[in-house]
Amino acid sequence: MKKILFAVAILAVLVTVIVAVPSGKTNTEYLRIHIRADSNAAADQDVKYAVKSAVVEYLTPYLAEVHSKKEAMDTVENHLDEIEQVCDCVLSDNGFAYKSKAKLCREQFPDRTYGEVTLESGIYDALIIELGSGSGNNWWCVVYPPLCFVGGESNGTNSIVYKSKLMEIINEWRSHSK
Numbered sequence: 001m002k003k004i005l006f007a008v009a010i011l012a013v014l015v016t017v018i019v020a021v022p023s024g025k026t027n028t029e030y031l032r033i034h035i036r037a038d039s040n041a042a043a044d045q046d047v048k049y050a051v052k053s054a055v056v057e058y059l060t061p062y063l064a065e066v067h068s069k070k071e072a073m074d075t076v077e078n079h080l081d082e083i084e085q086v087c088d089c090v091l092s093d094n095g096f097a098y099k100s101k102a103k104l105c106r107e108q109f110p111d112r113t114y115g116e117v118t119l120e121s122g123i124y125d126a127l128i129i130e131l132g133s134g135s136g137n138n139w140w141c142v143v144y145p146p147l148c149f150v151g152g153e154s155n156g157t158n159s160i161v162y163k164s165k166l167m168e169i170i171n172e173w174r175s176h177s178k
Contacts, residue, residue, distance in 0.1 A: 028069070028125075029069055029145070030069070030119065030125070030142055030144065030145070031069050031124075031125050031126065031127065031142070031143040031144040032107075032109065032119075032124045032140060032141065032143065033055075033140065033141045033142070033143050034109075034127070034128050034129070034138055034139075034140050035048055035051060035052050035055070035129045035131070035139045035140075036048075036128070036129065036130045036134035036135070036136065037131055037132075037134075037136030037137055037138065038096075038098055038131045038132030038133050038134065038135065038136055039132075039133070039136040040136045041136070043094075044096075044131070044136050045136065046094075047090065047091060047094045047096060047131070048131060048136070048138075048139060050094060051087050051090045051091070051100070051129070052139050054089075054090045055083060055086055055129065058079075058083065058086045059075075059083070059143070062075050063075060063143060063144070063146065064146075066144065068144075069144045072144035073125060076104060076127050077104055080102045080104070083102040083127075083129065084099070084100050084102045087099075087100035087102065087129060087131065088100055091131065096132070098131065098132030098133075099132070100129055100130065100132075101130045101134075102127065102128070102129045103127075104126070105125075105126065105128055106123050106124065106125055106126070107124060107126050108121070108122070108123055109122065109126070109140070112140060119142070127143060
């Protein structure tokens with residue numbers, strides 16, 4: 001029985017990897033996130049990364065269980081007010097008077113490479129978070145499939161670590177079955 005479960009888990013991982021790798025198709029399979037700082041001042045850029053960390057931490061438990069882009073979009077849409085509250089709390093805690101605005105929309109993105117994964121330029125569905133005026137440099141990530149990265153705080157591309165909830169579950173299951 002354990003061998004069958006392990007084989008099913010491996011098959012699920014393979015399917016997840018195949019779905020997560022860009023295939024040159026349309027951009028309809030991705031949900032991106034774009035956090036725009038108020039300005040390019042060092043303090044605004046620093047708080048952008050603090051907001052990014054808080055938003056990723058907030059959304060991860062909700063998005064860990066989604067199995068489609070539609071589910072991811074529905075989940076994000078159902079939490080837009082809470083996302084803004086998370087952002088506004090970080091802004092306030094860091095002494096900023098401006099607020100955030102979170103929305104789901106379709107937006108043009110340029111080519112973007114995350115390590116070995118390149119997303120081609122095009123129009124993507126995205127969670128857009130504007131901090132204050134939203135006119136400063138920004139941070140990008142992919143919400144679905146779950147390609148959000150940690151590390152590389154300077155520009156979002158260095159020291160990339162891929163996170164997979166499915167692999168965490170499989171590794172936990174394997175450690176308990178020994």
